[in-house]
Amino acid sequence: MALIAPSLLSCDFLRIGEEIQWLESSEADWHHLDVMDGRFVPNLSFGLPVIAAIHRMAQKPLDVHLMIVEPEKYLAEFRKAGADHITVHLEACTHLHRTLQQIHELGAKAGVAINPHTPVSLLYDVLEQVDIVCLMSVNPGFGGQKFIYRTLEKISMLRQEIDARNLSTLIEIDGGVGLQNAETILKAGADVLVAGNAVFADSNPAGVISQLKRISVNRFAF
Numbered sequence: 623m624a625l626i627a628p629s630l631l632s633c634d635f636l637r638i639g640e641e642i643q644w645l646e647s648s649e650a651d652w653h654h655l656d657v658m659d660g661r662f663v664p665n666l667s668f669g670l671p672v673i674a675a676i677h678r679m680a681q682k683p684l685d686v687h688l689m690i691v692e693p694e695k696y697l698a699e700f701r702k703a704g705a706d707h708i709t710v711h712l713e714a715c716t717h718l719h720r721t722l723q724q725i726h727e728l729g730a731k732a733g734v735a736i737n738p739h740t741p742v743s744l745l746y747d748v749l750e751q752v753d754i755v756c757l758m759s760v761n762p763g764f765g766g767q768k769f770i771y772r773t774l775e776k777i778s779m780l781r782q783e784i785d786a787r788n789l790s791t792l793i794e795i796d797g798g799v800g801l802q803n804a805e806t807i808l809k810a811g812a813d814v815l816v817a818g819n820a821v822f823a824d825s826n827p828a829g830v831i832s833q834l835k836r837i838s839v840n841r842f843a844f
Contacts, residue, residue, distance in 0.1 A: 626834050632819050639679065646682060652682055655686045656689060658763060663762045685794075686705035689735075698728060709734065713736070722734070731753040735762075742779050753791060755791060761797075769797065781812075799815050
């Protein structure tokens with residue numbers, strides 16, 4: 623069964639307390655939090671104070687996705703704010719192995735995200751140190767984009783590599799995910815679905831999460 627991580631970037635920030643409350647009572651597994659700095663991606667979102675506030679209400683893990691330059695400078699602060707998972711971008715980390723070590727030393731799960739143009743093979747040298755690989759299936763920075771279907775082949779390649787090494791690394795897909803393509807994404811080998819607009823723009827968001835949770839698949843390779 624897939625893990626579902628609704629992206630709070632798509633929530634109603636005037637009602638964020640209520641949004642957290644219903645997510646906590648829903649079948650969602652994680653809260654996905656996108657941190658954008660306006661430099662690594664062409665957009666700004668939220669930072670430490672918002673994450674700390676969410677942490678005070680949330681019991682489910684905070685899946686924090688850092689779309690920022692020099693993330694290694696802020697890892698301890700994000701962990702202190704309540705991040706259970708800290709995902710950094712391969713493209714933003716000159717010393718990725720060291721950064722992953724830092725995250726683990728802080729007691730958080732370590733994730734690595736890659737942009738649509740980045741080959742999954744660039745992760746192979748650090749795969750044993752990674753708890754979560756986040757494959758961006760849209761160009762990062764904005765919600766509401768269409769899923770890039772080339773991502774399916776990348777999922778399959780990464781799944782084969784993880785399975786061949788007998789690792790427990792999770793494959794997370796972020797961008798353009800919804801009921802229209804979730805089954806295909808899971809068949810390709812994904813474990814975690816990040817859903818933003820598909821959940822929060824629906825009149826029954828908890829129902830969408832339930833439908834995503836109930837998708838049962840047999841995996842295939844491309």
